[in-house]
Amino acid sequence: QITLKESGPALVKPTQTLTLTCTFSGFSLSTSGVGVEWIRQPPGKALEWLALIYWDDDKRYSLSLKSRLTITKDTSVSQVVLRMTNMDPVDTATYYCAHKGARGVADYWGQGTLVTVSS
Amino acid sequence: DIQMTQSPSTLSASVGDRVTITCRASQSISSWLAWYQQKPGKAPNLLIYKASSLQSGVPSRFSGSGSGTEFTLTISSLQPDDFATYYCQQYTTYRTFGQGTKVEIK
Secondary structure, eight states: OOEEEEEOOSEEOTTOOEEEEEEEESSOTTSTTOEEEEEEEOTTSOOEEEEEEETTSOEEEOTTTGGGEEEEEEGGGTEEEEEEOSOOGGGOEEEEEEEEOTTSSEEEEOOOEEEEEOO | OOOEEEEOSEEEEOTTOOEEEEEEESSOOTTOEEEEEEOTTSOOEEEEETTTEEOTTOOTTEEEEEETTEEEEEESSOOGGGOSEEEEEEESSSEEEOOOEEEEEO
């Protein structure tokens, strides 16, 4: 049974760096073809894809946010970390992590964590 | 960036209606297209991948079609549980979501 859970601060100040952790179970990020993605959703708005890390440590980032994002993995503790620098109120959103399997898409999602950016 | 455009943005329908949502890509994405359903306060749920493959456990009233730049999601007979927001997503080298289509009760 695949599960994922996001954790991190509920509130960050403008210009700060956000660090989110995705802790997962039921799969290994060492298995060929597997990845973990991050997606966010501002309140009342559409989904926005952020980043993806593959089993072989290959990484993909949203072209519009690439300069602010860093995704890393720690296979030994089944975690993926997303860092986003220079946070702004427009970055207020629910942040989701998701499992990418052999089908190539996000087929299992975490419950999401709401991050508010405010001074 | 590949842009994804969904239409309509909102759709009013009744239980039992056949519903079609369209998604257009700004360039060819072959069949690398997925559809998700999202209900308020919940994470999205994968319905369709590779344009037309039904995810395990998803009712057969959901179907997808298309390739290249034009895709559709069809619900053959709308059920009460289907009132939700639907997103398409291209998953080539990068990923992009459409802006969503809200299916509401007529």
